[in-house]
Amino acid sequence: MSMQNIRAFMPRQDLIAFLVLAVVIFIAMPLAMDIFRLNLVGKYLTYAFVAVGLVLCWGYGGILSLGQGVFFGLGGYCMAMFLKLESSTPEATAIQSTPGIPDFMDWNQITEIPWFWEPFHSLPLALIAVLIVPTIFAYIIGVAMFKRRVGGVYFAIITQAVASILTILIIGQQGYTGGVNGITDLRTLLGWDIRSDSAKYVLYFVNGILLFACLLFAQYVRKSKLGRILLAMREREDRVRFTGYDVSNFKIFVFCLGAAFSAIGGAMFTLQVGFMSPSFVGIVPSIEMVIFCAVGGRMSIIGAVYGTLVVNWAKTSFSESFPELWLFAMGALFIGVVMAFPSGLAGLYRNHVGPFIEKSYKRLRLSYENYRKPDNLVTSD
Amino acid sequence: MFSDYSTAELLSIFAMQGFAGLILFSVFVLMALGLAIIFGQMGVINMAHGEFMILGAYVTYLISNLFSEYMPALFSMYFFLAMIVAFFVTGALGAFVEWAMIRHLYKRPLDTLLATWGLSLILQQTYRTVFGAREVGVSLPDWLMGSVPLTDIIEIPINGLFVMGLTLIISVAVYLLMYKSQFGGQVRAVVQNRPMAGAVGINTEKTDRFTFALGCGIAGIAGSAFTMVGSTGPTAGQLYIVDTFLVVVFGGAQSLLGTIASAFTISQAQSTMEFFLSGSMAKVLTLLVVVGILMLRPQGLFALKIRH
Structure with a gap:
């Protein structure tokens, strides 16, 4: 990558924004908070994965999905299934009528582990499933919808229906999924106690690093040709199609990408919070995730992270x-947000705070230069 | 799953479940009619539609309390007054919402969706603050209680029959209003070609406001009818909103006939399956089939050709 490429990928302003966010997440927050609060921030940041994915899907691609909780939940459940199997050793579950299976299965008179739980005995397979299962699911929905040119509000309603279906299914099949309580009581990851304070610190930083990996990838998409096509598509889909692009493939790609981001967030949620339940899958959480993105600014990936933090912090304290x-x-x-600030916090920053900082910076620099000018120096002969 | 029952039993199961499905169908139709008018004619997604319905239900609840408190002699007739008041109260709220919010967002349908979701949260919390979190029910007048025995196994509840009759009357009224009256003509003209409709002298803004208010008013009537068959809580509206949207989309957004046909299909499928499967699996299967069909036929069952 030449210097010019790097500058095209990350202009100075974006670089500053990334650095500031890195300082906030990796230095300021851990220094300022005890582990309980930091763990809470870590939980909020898992929603930021979803919000960043929504910036690409909705802000850039114009695809509003009201079912991102589905992918967040699928990722989280894949992780939770592995952790649950690990903690359900025959020794730990000796009091059950069938030892060696998760407790909720035992309560529901299930005597052996169902076939789709089997792969989750292995961590590598579980990690692959975290990424692959939600992405394939998104791919199926995407192909079915976008190839037939379904978009806009229809897509929003159908994704919402999918979120509703999955929630009802999870709650209804409690023998296989843990029902309305979800998969709870997760303790260790390969023997490592994830409930200890040190583990929470480690997981917070792992979560932050993964979030930055997603942010960098999203930045790459934004600045690449793909980002431009997405924008063009959002504005005038027909013209892009007439120019010879297959619009649906781009939509499918960005939808799958958003799903994969959400899934990573879901898996990190499970690890940090220690359970996963259908209350993070359904209609209400999914649409709340959209508002995190909208508050941050639907066109700004960094803004989406701040938006998530601000709304969740407000929610907790309220x-x-x-x-x-x-x-x-x-x-x-x-x-x-919809009526008065459609571009969210990022828009407020760009229109008010940014110019102010720029102006003060220029004034400071000017006075510094004046000070340095030779004729201002007091000289005595 | 059919082998455990005899033919006669199966028939009466289908008849009973079919009738339960008809009551569900009536509620679906009343809710979906209002939604279909707003979504189909204006392209606006009103996520607060369920809450408008619940407003109608609460109005009915208040009026029934009012009658039993002050006019017990007239209690048997309270429902008719309640329905009319519910229509006008929700319609007025609808007109206000259109004026304050929706009209600024016509160019941004996805944003309308988020804004009306916000409205639904506010309305829900308002109901919770005013009426309490617990569900409330109205007491039915005597003539709506009991049931009509059809055979020795099949019994038909009178309140169900009444709701169905009401649905029929409202559907016909909406049909006449939309297809036979001058107002309906104006609405359809605005849908088909907004600039031209404006050019021939139709006040498109006023038409929009009336259409939105009408849709909300019908939701109010739906809420009124809802009190006849179920109790009302602050979040009851949200339970129905996804189903109702699917009904409208499945039927083809611009077609009232399609809305009724799809409400019928969905409610019958759901209530018949409910008897053989658990309630949740019946719902999952129904929704899955609807979403599956929508993927194959995105324009819905009955599509109207529109020039954009």
Whole structure:
């Protein structure tokens, strides 16, 4: 990569934004917070994976998916299934009528591990499943919808229906999925206790590094030709098609990418929080993830991370002190962001904070230069 | 799964489940009619439609309490007044929402979806604050209680029959309004070609507002009818919204006939399967089939040709 390529991939302003975010996530937060709060931030950051994926899908591609919780959940469940099998050793589950299987299966009179649980005995297979299962699922939905030129609100409604179907399915089949409680009581990863404070620190940093990997990939997509095609598609789909591009393939790709990001987030959620349940799969969580992205700015991948942090932080502190006000605040947030700030925090920064910093920086530099000018120096003969 | 039952039993199971399905069908149709008008005619996704319906249900609840408190003699007739008030209250709220919110977002349909979702959250919390988190039910007047025995196994509840009759009347009224009245003509003209409709002197903004208010008003009536067959809670609307959207999309967004046909198919499939499978699996299967068909035929069952 030549210097010029690097500059095209990461202009100075983006570089600063990345660096600031890195300082916030890797230095400021861990220094300022105890492990309980840091673990909470780590949980919020797992939603940021979804929000970053939504920036590409929705902000760039114009595809609004109201079912991202499906992919977040699938990734999380793949991870949780591995952890559950590991903690369900015959010794640990000796009191069950069938030792060696997860406790909820035992409660539901299931006596052997179902076939689709078998691959999750192995960590490599489970990690591959975290990425592959949601991506293939997204690919199937994407091919079925985009090849037939279904988009816009129809796509939004159908993804919402998919989220609803998956939630009902998970809750209904509790013998295989843990039902409404989800898969709980996850303790170790290859013998490593994930509930200890040191493990939480390690997982927080792993989560941050993975998030930055996704952010860099998203940045690459944004700055590549693909990003331009996505934008063009969002604006005038027909013209892009007439120019000879197969629009549906680009849409399928970006939808799958968003799904893969979400799945990584889901898996990291399971590791950091220690359980996975259908309450992160359904309609309500999925549409909340869209609002994280909208608050941050639907065109800004870095903004999406801040948006996720701000909304979740507000949610936690609101629901602690005024639980009944939270839904009002959330509703107002949806309406306000859409009607008054369609470009979110990133737009506020770009239009108000950014120019202010730029101006102060210039003024500072000017006064510094004036100071350095030889004729300003007091000289005595 | 059929082998455990005799033919006569199977028939009466289908008849009973079919009737339960008809009640579900009526609620679907009433909700979907309002949604189909708003979505089909205006292209606006109203995620708060369920909450408009619940508003109608709460209005009915209030009025039934009012009657039993002050006018017990007239209690048997409260429902008719409640329905009319519900229609106008939700319609007025709808007109206000259109004026304050929706009209600024016509160019951005996906954003309307998010904004109306926000509205639905606010309405839900309002209901919770005002009426409490617990579900409330109305007491039915005497003439709506009981059931009509058809054979010795099959019994038909009267409130179900009443809701079905109501659905029929409202559907016919909506049909007449949309296809035989001047207002309907204007609405359809605006849908088919907005600039031309404006050019021939139709006030398109006013038409939009009335259409939206009408859709919401019908949701209010749906809520009124809903109190006859179930109890009302702050989040009851959300339970139905995805199903109703699928009904509208499945039927073909611009077609009222399609909406009714798809409401019929979905509700019958769901309630018949519910008897043999668990409720949740019946719902999963129904929704899966609908989504599957929509993938093959995205324009829905009955599609109207429109020039964009």
